[in-house]
Amino acid sequence: MENNAIMEQTEELNEEEENQSQSLIKADDLMPEIGVFPTALSEEQLEAATEKARQNFFGSSGIFHLDDIVVKNDTLSVIINDRAKEHWVKGNHFLHIGKLEEAVFSFSKAIALNPQMGQSLFEMKLYMDALEAFVQASEMQLENLHYHMRSVEALIALGRLEDAVQLVNEQLEHVKSNPELYILRARLHDHFCQIANCYQDVSSALALDPNHQEALSLMATLVSRAEEAKARAINKSLIGNLKSALDNINEAINNNPNKADYFVFRGTLYRKLKNFNAAIDDYLFVLDKVSATESDTYLDTQKQLLLTYNDFAVHCYHKGFIEEAIILLNQSIRGEKQQKGLYINRGDCFLKQCNLDFALLDYEQAYELDPEDWRVKIRIAALNNEKGLMEHQNGNYQQAEQQFTSAIESNPQVSQYYLHRAKTRANLQQMSGSQEDAIISLLLDVRNKEVIPLLTHLFPGKSRDEILASKIVASARAKLNASLHSSASSATKKLQERGILTTNQARENVDRNKAVQKAECDFAPCIKEADLYKEIVARKKMVSAV
Numbered sequence: 001m002e003n004n005a006i007m008e009q010t011e012e013l014n015e016e017e018e019n020q021s022q023s024l025i026k027a028d029d030l031m032p033e034i035g036v037f038p039t040a041l042s043e044e045q046l047e048a049a050t051e052k053a054r055q056n057f058f059g060s061s062g063i064f065h066l067d068d069i070v071v072k073n074d075t076l077s078v079i080i081n082d083r084a085k086e087h088w089v090k091g092n093h094f095l096h097i098g099k100l101e102e103a104v105f106s107f108s109k110a111i112a113l114n115p116q117m118g119q120s121l122f123e124m125k126l127y128m129d130a131l132e133a134f135v136q137a138s139e140m141q142l143e144n145l146h147y148h149m150r151s152v153e154a155l156i157a158l159g160r161l162e163d164a165v166q167l168v169n170e171q172l173e174h175v176k177s178n179p180e181l182y183i184l185r186a187r188l189h190d191h192f193c194q195i196a197n198c199y200q201d202v203s204s205a206l207a208l209d210p211n212h213q214e215a216l217s218l219m220a221t222l223v224s225r226a227e228e229a230k231a232r233a234i235n236k237s238l239i240g241n242l243k244s245a246l247d248n249i250n251e252a253i254n255n256n257p258n259k260a261d262y263f264v265f266r267g268t269l270y271r272k273l274k275n276f277n278a279a280i281d282d283y284l285f286v287l288d289k290v291s292a293t294e295s296d297t298y299l300d301t302q303k304q305l306l307l308t309y310n311d312f313a314v315h316c317y318h319k320g321f322i323e324e325a326i327i328l329l330n331q332s333i334r335g336e337k338q339q340k341g342l343y344i345n346r347g348d349c350f351l352k353q354c355n356l357d358f359a360l361l362d363y364e365q366a367y368e369l370d371p372e373d374w375r376v377k378i379r380i381a382a383l384n385n386e387k388g389l390m391e392h393q394n395g396n397y398q399q400a401e402q403q404f405t406s407a408i409e410s411n412p413q414v415s416q417y418y419l420h421r422a423k424t425r426a427n428l429q430q431m432s433g434s435q436e437d438a439i440i441s442l443l444l445d446v447r448n449k450e451v452i453p454l455l456t457h458l459f460p461g462k463s464r465d466e467i468l469a470s471k472i473v474a475s476a477r478a479k480l481n482a483s484l485h486s487s488a489s490s491a492t493k494k495l496q497e498r499g500i501l502t503t504n505q506a507r508e509n510v511d512r513n514k515a516v517q518k519a520e521c522d523f524a525p526c527i528k529e530a531d532l533y534k535e536i537v538a539r540k541k542m543v544s545a546v
Contacts (some may be wrong), residue, residue, distance in 0.1 A: 149184075164188060179205035179212050187219060195254035198222070226256035233265065242273055248527050260286045264301050267308065276312035283308065306332045310342060317349060317526040325349050325526070340366035341523035344376060348526040351379075356387055372456065375525075381411030385420065392424055400424045412483035415445035422454060434458055439467070439476040 091106030149171075155164040168185045175181060185202035199222055205215040209421045233248035234315030249266045256262070267282035284303040290297050309332040316325035329346040336342065347362030360383045366376045404421035411417070422437035437457050452464065459467050467473070 016285075022176065042199065056358040093375075112227065124159075160189060161188060165192075177208060179215060183212070183214050183218065195222070195225075195251070196257065199255065199257060222255045226252040226259065226262070229255065230262060230265070231468055233269075242269055245269055246273070253322055260290050260301075264297070264304060267301075267304055269312055271304070271308045274311075274315060276315065278306055279308045280305065280312075302335065306339070306342075307334050307523065309335075310345065313345060313349070314524045314526050317345075317352070321461070322349050322352050336371060339523060340369040340373065340376065341525065343369070344379070345523070345526045351383070356383055359383055360387075377410045380418065381407040381414065384410065385414075385417050388420060388424070392420070392427075397427045399422050400429060401430075408483065409486075412480070412486075413444065414453075415441045415448050419448065419451055419454065422458075426454070426458065431458065435472055436476040436479060440480045442468075442475060443473075443480060 011283035014533075087106045087109040091103045094103035094106060155161070155167065165185065165188045168181060168188065172181050172185065182201040182205040185197045186205070187193070187199040189201060199217075202215050202218045202222065203415065206219065207214055209215065229248045229252035233245045233252065236242070236248060238247035238282065246266065246269045249262060249269060252259070253262045253266065263282045263286045267279040267286075270276070270279035270282065283301050286301045287298065287305070309328045312323040313328035313332070316322070316328065326346060326349045330341055330348065332342050333346070343362040343366040347359040347366070350356075350359035350362065360380065363376055363379045363383060366373065367380060370376065383405045388400045391397075391400035391403055401421060401424045404417055404424060407414075407417045407420065413537070417436040418441040422434045422441060424433035425431075425437060438451055438454050438458055441448060442455070445451075455464065455467055459470075462470075
């Protein structure tokens, strides 16, 4: 009887060992039978999909290899391992007959004794139980990185990616020299579309190991994404969809924040969207990052920064923030002293503040840079006219006459300037000059009703027709033609005074002027041409007080 009992126990043990062997080797084959993770996919398809998903996060990383786990061979360890195997055999037996709760309970006991068995649970896709096993193992061996990483793998398999990131963060607080950890976190950041963080982690991995193939591959992917995003941004900006273009260039910068021209492009978009502070920040960042020897990028960024300061100033001007506009233009002029548009705009700001002396200085500086610019001439003329009116009102007729003469030299086509000088000269008892000015004023604008009372005073007893038939008209007409001719040729004279004498030098100057004009067209004016004439007309109301 005893022999029979022993034989029966031996057969049961052999049967359990056979079950153990079958379960360890073909545990996955048992799952469809007991209804664990039912799926319409074949095992091969499921395994391929799982492996693909795993590769998305882990690539070829060796961080999850358990080769470094040291198994103690002392007597106590042997006893513990044997006992763990007994619980594992029971677990497999329960799993085979469909008693899942009993199986998990037995597996848990086995894992508590031998944490390596958690990997078997993972391979059987019992991820929650595997996670518990790995956590227990990591608590028993805190210094063993592999158990922590197996916990991360289990969390990812469970879809608990945020917990996985947190666990990796905790490991990186203690282990900062392992590039594999940075690569793993980079992939998790990429999954959550935290691209900037992804880039930083890849860069950290390459700093630790410049030849790390996984890091190099990820960096190449990020760089490629950045270029594609920039191309989309350019296309969107060309069709005027600036906000979408901004989204695309932000994507490019997140993928590759080391590309300076991305920031220059984004700054341009910000400027066009009137987000001037953001544009300035981008340009200053590039200028700080790029050396002056990288001439193309550096010079282009400088130009864009000046355009932004100018556009910001124009925006402030139209909003009534004149002082702020002047500060911005001061900043621009400190960086570039050869752009006449900056001086014109600052002069317009000073004019708005009725600071005529400073305005005139800026207009004259612009004139020095380009004597041919008619916009500058009419501003100088208008300002000298206004200063003449102020001197006339104060009784300073000699100074007023000089100011009106300067206005006429800059712009001899305005009837009102001659009328003002005629009135001033009459007060100075310069009757001949006053008469000529009054007639020229009428020749330039026959509808100027203000001239008639003055003509009546200067030519007592004569009608308008009689005045126009007199000899003095011919003299006045000749002087007007001379003034117009002189104004047309003044730019040439100015260039000659600056020493531009030879043909080659003249050609060089023409080329320079073309380049200046091309640059100037990018600088928005504070006052457009139509508005400038309105401004002048509004100031002419002071004539009635003369």
